[in-house]
Amino acid sequence: MALQVLVVDDSGVMRSMVTKAVKMCGLNIAEIHKAKNGIEALELMRREAIDLLLIDINMPLMNGEEVVTEMRKVVELADTAVVVISSEGSAARVHRLEVLDASFIKKPFNPSQLREILDSLIDDRDKVETVHDTADSSLSF
Numbered sequence: 001m002a003l004q005v006l007v008v009d010d011s012g013v014m015r016s017m018v019t020k021a022v023k024m025c026g027l028n029i030a031e032i033h034k035a036k037n038g039i040e041a042l043e044l045m046r047r048e049a050i051d052l053l054l055i056d057i058n059m060p061l062m063n064g065e066e067v068v069t070e071m072r073k074v075v076e077l078a079d080t081a082v083v084v085i086s087s088e089g090s091a092a093r094v095h096r097l098e099v100l101d102a103s104f105i106k107k108p109f110n111p112s113q114l115r116e117i118l119d120s121l122i123d124d125r126d127k128v129e130t131v132h133d134t135a136d137s138s139l140s141f
Helices: 012-023 038-047 064-072 091-099 111-121
Strands: 003-008 029-035 052-055 081-086 103-106
Touching: 003 012, 003 038, 012 029, 012 111, 029 038, 038 052, 038 064, 052 064, 064 081, 064 091, 081 111, 091 103, 103 111
Parallel strands: 003 029, 003 052, 052 081, 081 103
Antiparallel strands: none
């Protein structure tokens, strides 16, 4: 099954970097959707069956933590795999995100960190055959 992925960040540059990192992880991806804030993300998630959400915390209109809190209340969205990628990593906030069943990566990150988390979240059937390690750990985003 090919995955529907949503990348949410208010920075266009960061959305592009996260998209590139996801593509390097060897997942079977149907489409990568993008949103620039939490409101856009929730609207898109209500229209599309998103399998994996990669989201920043600090964004205008609705932050990443608020998005995850809201989506966990909606039956159709509650089981979506979530990875928060943010430069803000206070222990209290990371704990609140973990309670919401979200994984966390602190910026800057490299694709191998993302791949490690995605490997734990995504079933083997959703991975494609790749060269042993396409996620180059020397790159940072």
